[in-house]
Amino acid sequence: MMANxxxxxxIIQGYKDTLKRQVEELVLRKIPRKVVELNVLLENTNKFKAMNHSDVIRTPQDPVVTEQGEEPTKKRQKKSKYNYDEEIIKNQVLVTNITFPSNKELSELISVIEPFIRQLIEDTSMLKMWISLMPKIEDGDNFGGTLQENAIGQIMMVLSEAKKFLCQISVYFEARGKIVSKVMKYPGVEDYIRAVSKLDKEERVNLWLVVCAIRNHYYSLYDYLVKYWE
Structure with a gap:
């Protein structure tokens, strides 16, 4: 029993030692490099420049309808560059198999930013575990214990916000999909097309703010942890 x-x-001590080395590597080397990478991304104005939204979304043009008196059972299909089929039945156009593309520039930008968000979640989770496993600091005025609690609170705040960044991206795609479905249903209503353009512009600004926030979180974590060690 004692041997076990x-x-x-x-095993537990080996895990703690490995975790400590990983945290030291993160704070002393990886975080400074990450801050530099994020600054380079923010300075790359082409990534966040105002995009041309005139071609973000288009609706099928010049729909073909059947002529008066045509048999209601007769169907025709028309292929178009918008990748849709039109089933025309008795003076009606039923649009099926239609595809509206995502905003290409934003999708590419999200693919660049999302790994930074996931890495921040991973880093803060590791820092939280490291501080939680440390022996509680005891001193006369309990300053050490308060410092540990504050450190965990700071890390948890960053972790929570990083998770919200991921949710924000999902919310954008869901909201855009709902508006696009309105465009499909009411292709003649220009306000829906404008709504898609406005949503894309807002998301571009939001992504810029997310990158700023990630960089600032790494700044604050670095500063806080260095002071914590001192």
Whole structure:
């Protein structure tokens, strides 16, 4: 029994030692590099420049309808560059298999930013575990214990916000999909097309703010942890 307990203790201690080395590598090397990468991304104005939204979304043009008196059972299909089929039945156009593309520039930008968000979540989760496993600092005025609690609180705040960044991207795609479905249903209503353009512009600004926030979180974590070690 004692042998098993001793072996378990060695495994736990080995995990703690490995975690400590990983945290030191993160704080002293990886975080400074990450800040530089994020600054370079923010300075790349082409990534966040105002995009031309006139071609963001288009609706099928010049629909073909059947002539008066044509048999209601007769169907025709028309292929178009918008990748849709039109089933024309008795003076009606039923649009099926239609595809509206995502905003290409924003999709590419999201693919660049999303790994930074996921990495921030991973880094803060590791920092939280590291501080949680540390022995509680005891001193006369309990300053050490308060410092540990504050550090965990700071890390949890960053972790929570990073998770919200991921949710924000999902919310954007969901909201855009709903508006696009309105465009499909009411192709003659220009306000829906403008709504898509406005949503894309807002998301571009939001993504810029997300990158700024990630960089600032790394700044604050670095500063806080260095002071914590001191």
């Amino acid at each position: 307990t001793s072996k378990s203790s060695e």
